[in-house]
Amino acid sequence: MSVDPSRHDRRAPSTAGDGTAGSAAAAVTVLEAGRALPTRTRQVFESLSAGVVVTDRVGLVLDVNPAFCVLVRAGREALVGRVLQDVVRTADGRFPLEQVVRGLDRDGAGTAVHEALVRRLDGTSFWAQATVALARVDGRDVVVSQLVDDDERHRALADKLHRADHDELTGLRNRTALLDELGRRLAVPGPPLAVLVCDLDRFRVLNAALGHVLADEVLVAVARRLLAAVRGADVVARLGSDEFAVVVDGLNGPLPGAALEAARRLAGELSRPLRAGGREVRCGAGVGVALAERDGARSNDALGLLRDADTALRTAKAAGPGAVRWFQPAMRERVLGRLHLEDDLRRALERGQLEVHYQPVVRLADAERVGFEALVRWHHPERGLLAPEDFWPAAEESGLSVAVDALVLERVLDLLQRRPGARVSVNTSARRFDGTFAEEVLAQLRVRGVDPGRLVVELLEHSLLAGDTTTTRELARLAGAGVRIAIDDFGTGYSGLSYLHRLPVSALKLDRSFVTGLPADTDADRIAAAVAGLARGFGLVALAEGVETQAQAEHLRAQGWDFAQGFRFGRPAPEEHWYPPGT
Ligand code: C2E
Ligand code: CA
Numbered sequence: 053m054s055v056d057p058s059r060h061d062r063r064a065p066s067t068a069g070d071g072t073a074g075s076a077a078a079a080v081t082v083l084e085a086g087r088a089l090p091t092r093t094r095q096v097f098e099s100l101s102a103g104v105v106v107t108d109r110v111g112l113v114l115d116v117n118p119a120f121c122v123l124v125r126a127g128r129e130a131l132v133g134r135v136l137q138d139v140v141r142t143a144d145g146r147f148p149l150e151q152v153v154r155g156l157d158r159d160g161a162g163t164a165v166h167e168a169l170v171r172r173l174d175g176t177s178f179w180a181q182a183t184v185a186l187a188r189v190d191g192r193d194v195v196v197s198q199l200v201d202d203d204e205r206h207r208a209l210a211d212k213l214h215r216a217d218h219d220e221l222t223g224l225r226n227r228t229a230l231l232d233e234l235g236r237r238l239a240v241p242g243p244p245l246a247v248l249v250c251d252l253d254r255f256r257v258l259n260a261a262l263g264h265v266l267a268d269e270v271l272v273a274v275a276r277r278l279l280a281a282v283r284g285a286d287v288v289a290r291l292g293s294d295e296f297a298v299v300v301d302g303l304n305g306p307l308p309g310a311a312l313e314a315a316r317r318l319a320g321e322l323s324r325p326l327r328a329g330g331r332e333v334r335c336g337a338g339v340g341v342a343l344a345e346r347d348g349a350r351s352n353d354a355l356g357l358l359r360d361a362d363t364a365l366r367t368a369k370a371a372g373p374g375a376v377r378w379f380q381p382a383m384r385e386r387v388l389g390r391l392h393l394e395d396d397l398r399r400a401l402e403r404g405q406l407e408v409h410y411q412p413v414v415r416l417a418d419a420e421r422v423g424f425e426a427l428v429r430w431h432h433p434e435r436g437l438l439a440p441e442d443f444w445p446a447a448e449e450s451g452l453s454v455a456v457d458a459l460v461l462e463r464v465l466d467l468l469q470r471r472p473g474a475r476v477s478v479n480t481s482a483r484r485f486d487g488t489f490a491e492e493v494l495a496q497l498r499v500r501g502v503d504p505g506r507l508v509v510e511l512l513e514h515s516l517l518a519g520d521t522t523t524t525r526e527l528a529r530l531a532g533a534g535v536r537i538a539i540d541d542f543g544t545g546y547s548g549l550s551y552l553h554r555l556p557v558s559a560l561k562l563d564r565s566f567v568t569g570l571p572a573d574t575d576a577d578r579i580a581a582a583v584a585g586l587a588r589g590f591g592l593v594a595l596a597e598g599v600e601t602q603a604q605a606e607h608l609r610a611q612g613w614d615f616a617q618g619f620r621f622g623r624p625a626p627e628e629h630w631y632p633p634g635t
């Protein structure tokens with residue numbers, strides 16, 4: 053067989069149009085074609101690495117070479133005598149041979165090259181580059197199609213395209229892809245849709261506590277949970293580290309009720325424990341919601357809608373864990389204010405505008421001062437002296453709280469070095485337990501020659517993650533060296549009490565909210581008495597916070613509280629207040 057396009061006879065072929073050749077006729081044709089092939093040509097044909105199929109002009113298979121059989125995973129007998137369209141189809145169900153042939157006839161070209169996703173008889177498919185040529189073999193018009201496996205290149209290309217708009221870790225769409233899809237949906241009128249943006253509540257803590265590998269597993273688990281929670285038409289995407297978005301399409305019911313309900317459901321889903329690294333992890337998420345009516349009255353702008361949802365999210369985050377907020381225009385200014393605050397705080401750290409105040413801790417028996425708690429203050433250039441409530445949420449959210457805590461700790465260690473009799477407790481956000489905290493603190497104590505027993509590390513009850521090994525290890529290391537560990541705001545957490553025997557805790561600080569109502573408030577009274585009993589039972593130091601009156605002090609003392617802090621005994625003040633110059 054000679055495959056020579058130049059010899060192609062361009063007269064209309066006699067077989068064109070009557071593609072319904074019967075199988076008997078086909079068999080004859082095949083035999084003819086097989087026999088017609090000179091041995092040498094046959095050898096070349098057989099040894100070609102490209103898959104070659106010879107058909108008549110309507111696609112009846114006359115001959116195939118072994119490479120073609122390998123490519124389409126079918127034997128020669130299964131192929132010859134059949135119509136090519138039945139053997140290998142393109143993704144749209146046809147092999148566009150007739151089309152190609154018609155094109156070749158029209159243009160007078162020798163060959164045509166086509167890309168096609170070819171489906172095999174067994175249902176699998178592969179990308180091929182098909183070079184189709186018309187030829188004349190022994191006075192007969194045939195079509196020689198040469199198929200080269202192009203799968204790898206196509207897969208690499210598809211992979212690249214997929215990666216460009218998908219998040220590698222979770223496989224969800226990324227921000228760009230979400231915006232594209234959102235834009236497409238907003239462009240057509242339809243029922244309202246909502247964009248929900250969620251941000252995990254304790255991801256930074258989790259990341260520090262569990263390590264990156266497990267934290268990644270948490271993100272994958274969150275992605276799965278979200279996918280399971282949405283409906284088919286909804287879109288889930290990962291916007292950034294621990295930020296996800298869901299487009300809820302086709303809302304019905306009164307707005308924004310329906311959207312808020314969807315958001316609450318999502319927040320509820322994320323508040324349930326997730327599995328990562330063979331253990332249960334709780335994180336929860338805040339959700340911001342923005343709505344698009346899609347009635348043409350609103351500007352249908354995907355980016356603007358996502359930004360609104362993000363603004364609502366910032367507001368939700370400021371409201372506390374698990375909060376859901378629906379976007380309102382007034383939020384924009386507040387969120388901008390927050391961003392300015394973050395910038396200001398960053399500058400404040402650089403410019404030394406932060407300082408530490410000390411509030412005395414006294415023994416209730418004799419009101420003797422036994423130590424201090426260090427509390428941070430910000431000398432804001434315009435707003436004056438700020439307490440943590442004015443900037444701590446911004447510090448936490450921006451991650452600056454770690455730097456603030458480090459600064460406070462350094463000042464406290466300086467003080468401990470300068471004032472040999474002092475004992476000071478520092479507040480520590482859970483985020484600082486990153487695996488190196490304990491060693492750093494102990495090294496600094498060593499360098500300064502300060503007895504570790506003079507430092508108390510306070511941490512909030514709810515920052516004690518169940519089974520969080522990094523925190524546990526660091527606390528054990530600190531306590532082992534003599535540093536005291538106190539649980540702050542005791543009674544407000546929700547972590548259960550199991551950590552009391554698991555962790556090396558040495559003191560409980562009763563939250564101010566249980567002290568304020570004493571002695572009249574019977575509920576507060578009962579809780580205060582119970583916590584005092586608990587502390588005694590576990591052999592812990594019992595310290596009550598926010599003591600403002602003598603009546604409170606006496607009541608607490610009668611209940612068994614050993615130590616107290618509060619305005620009754622002294623407000624937080626700079627070091628100079630407690631240690632006048634020259635002392
Ligand atoms: P906290 O650790 O519970 O600190 C006690 C807070 O109660 C302090 O507020 C203190 O000024 C206030 N307080 C003390 N006695 C009384 C009283 O008798 N009555 C009333 N009404 N309040 C009293 P502050 O300084 O505004 O700090 C608020 C919170 O900010 C602290 O609560 C602590 O959780 C956090 N914080 C303060 N400084 C730091 C810090 O350096 N690092 C970290 N991570 N957190 C800090
Ligand atoms: Ca504290």
Ligand code: CA
Pocket residue numbers: 540541561563564597
């Ligand atoms: Ca407290």
